[in-house]
Each structure stands twice: as structure tokens, then as C-alpha cells.
Amino acid sequence: MNSDLLTPEFLAKIEQLELTSRKVLAGRMKGERRSARKGFSTEFADHRGYVTGDDLRFIDWNILIRLDRLFIKLFEEEEDLHFHLMIDTSKSMDFGEPTKFLHAKRIAAALAYIGLVNLDRVMVSPFSETLSTPLPPARGRKSALRVFDGISNLSIACGSNLEAACKSFAIRNPGKGIVVLISDLMDKNGFEAGLKYLIAKQMDVYVIHLLAAEEVDPPVMGDLQLVDAEDGDVAEITVSAPLIARYKKTLETFCTYARDYCTQRGIGYLFTTNQAPFETLVLKYLRERGLVR
Numbered sequence: 001m002n003s004d005l006l007t008p009e010f011l012a013k014i015e016q017l018e019l020t021s022r023k024v025l026a027g028r029m030k031g032e033r034r035s036a037r038k039g040f041s042t043e044f045a046d047h048r049g050y051v052t053g054d055d056l057r058f059i060d061w062n063i064l065i066r067l068d069r070l071f072i073k074l075f076e077e078e079e080d081l082h083f084h085l086m087i088d089t090s091k092s093m094d095f096g097e098p099t100k101f102l103h104a105k106r107i108a109a110a111l112a113y114i115g116l117v118n119l120d121r122v123m124v125s126p127f128s129e130t131l132s133t134p135l136p137p138a139r140g141r142k143s144a145l146r147v148f149d150g151i152s153n154l155s156i157a158c159g160s161n162l163e164a165a166c167k168s169f170a171i172r173n174p175g176k177g178i179v180v181l182i183s184d185l186m187d188k189n190g191f192e193a194g195l196k197y198l199i200a201k202q203m204d205v206y207v208i209h210l211l212a213a214e215e216v217d218p219p220v221m222g223d224l225q226l227v228d229a230e231d232g233d234v235a236e237i238t239v240s241a242p243l244i245a246r247y248k249k250t251l252e253t254f255c256t257y258a259r260d261y262c263t264q265r266g267i268g269y270l271f272t273t274n275q276a277p278f279e280t281l282v283l284k285y286l287r288e289r290g291l292v293r
Helices: 008-013 061-067 100-117 141-152 162-172 192-200 241-264 278-288
Strands: 044-049 071-075 082-088 121-127 178-183 204-211 222-227 234-239 268-273
Touching: 008 278, 082 100, 082 162, 100 121, 100 141, 100 178, 100 204, 100 278, 121 141, 121 162, 162 192, 178 192, 192 204, 192 241, 204 241, 234 241, 241 268, 268 278
Parallel strands: 082 121, 082 178, 178 204, 204 268
Antiparallel strands: 044 071, 222 234
């Protein structure tokens, strides 16, 4: 399997991983993930309409013959995990070498693949000033290339409004599940209101806070004109050692606040940069945060 984002060697390394939820989620379709609820895995519960990506093994052929419509059998015992990836496509993500945006897409592709090989329902939602059109839901290894292509083809949009994006996400996605937000959290209106919408959905929420190494340790000195990538605001500054020290302290305070805000509300938080070893991020740090095992 080829991908512009991930190598076959790396895909082989994450083949045996699976996504984990810290909450008991309601099952929606018979799958391979065992639910914490008691009962029998063959205990029929209900039907729902077929959507692209559903496992054909669970189509009710009797209904198809009678009604000429596709329905999926639902079972009580097994758990169909809904896994959502929210990817920040605002202009501030188009920074660094490699860009934060490219790094975010690689992280998303890796997590999507882990979900797909475990038959989880994977949904990718890009956002900037609002929530953009999501990629079609996918399930199963056969959907991996389609998901990779969809993530690879995402492009930078405009400014950021995390509150509007998360509000739209919460309205569009009534079910429970896991949601991973990959963003630099650079929103002039703050990130708190947006995250509250996700918390209110009782989802298992994770934030991957992604900055560029050039933002953490700016390699600049002297007179500069700074232009905000999202709203065009201009500032004339003279970069000196004391100013860099104040900047680093302010950034550290912001990241600490983001971490504390998330952890105090049950949100998994991971800070990383575009220069952090990618395999270590997925194979070690995301395991330590309990997102994968």
C-alpha cells in the first residue's frame, strides 16, 4: 500500500495497534471490538440504513429482497467505535519546515489507519473559520487509500474560529465516540469555548497541540515586520534577546495553560512540534496518553 503521507514500513509498525476509549461507548454495529456490556454477541437489536463503508457481511438480505433497500443488522454486544479526526486547515498551520499542516496530515493518516484496520468508523473533518465538508465515513483496510488521498488533498483555507467549528461538529455528530483535534490552537478568540462543545457531547476528546519548532525557538533577530497570516494585521518590531526571552516565556505559559485546561476537564492533551520524531509520537507518546494501545 502506497501513500504520500506514510511509508509501507511505518504502516506495518502500526498494524497491530488499536484505538482505545476511556469511556464505555454504545455499540451500533456488530464488529470486532468487544463491548463492556453483558450479553451475547449474536443478540440482534435493530436495523439501520446502509452507508458507504459498512461491512457487507451484516446486510439483511431478507429485507433487501422484500423492500429492495439495504439495511444493516445491529447487535447489542459488539461495539462500533466512531472515530473523528478534526484537522486545523487555517492559514497559521501553513508554517514551518515541514509545515505544521503537513505534519498534522501525517498524524491524522496514521490514526485513521489504526482505526480502519480495526473496523472502526473513521470520519475526517477539516476546519478553519467553520467546519468544512467532512470526508466520507470509512471503515476497513480497503478504505485506507481513499482516506489517505482525502487527507493528502486537504488544503489551507482561511482564518480560524475554533468555537464555530466545534459547534458545527457537535450539531452534525450526535453520537458518542472519540474525537482527536489536531491544531496549533492559534485562535485570537481562544480555544476554550470550542472545546466546551466537544466536552458537552460526552465524547472522548484528545487535543494534539502542534507548533512549529521555529515558533518555539524563533531563529530571527533585528528589525522585522510581522504580518498575521490569518487576518493581515501588521506589527513592526525589533527582535532582541530580551524580547525573545519574553516571547518564549509567554508561549510556555500558553502551552501550560492549554495542557492544564484540557487535563482538568478530562481531555487528553499532547504537545508536539513539526520536528518531533514522528514514529516516537505515534508509537510512544500517543500510547502514553491512552489513545492507542
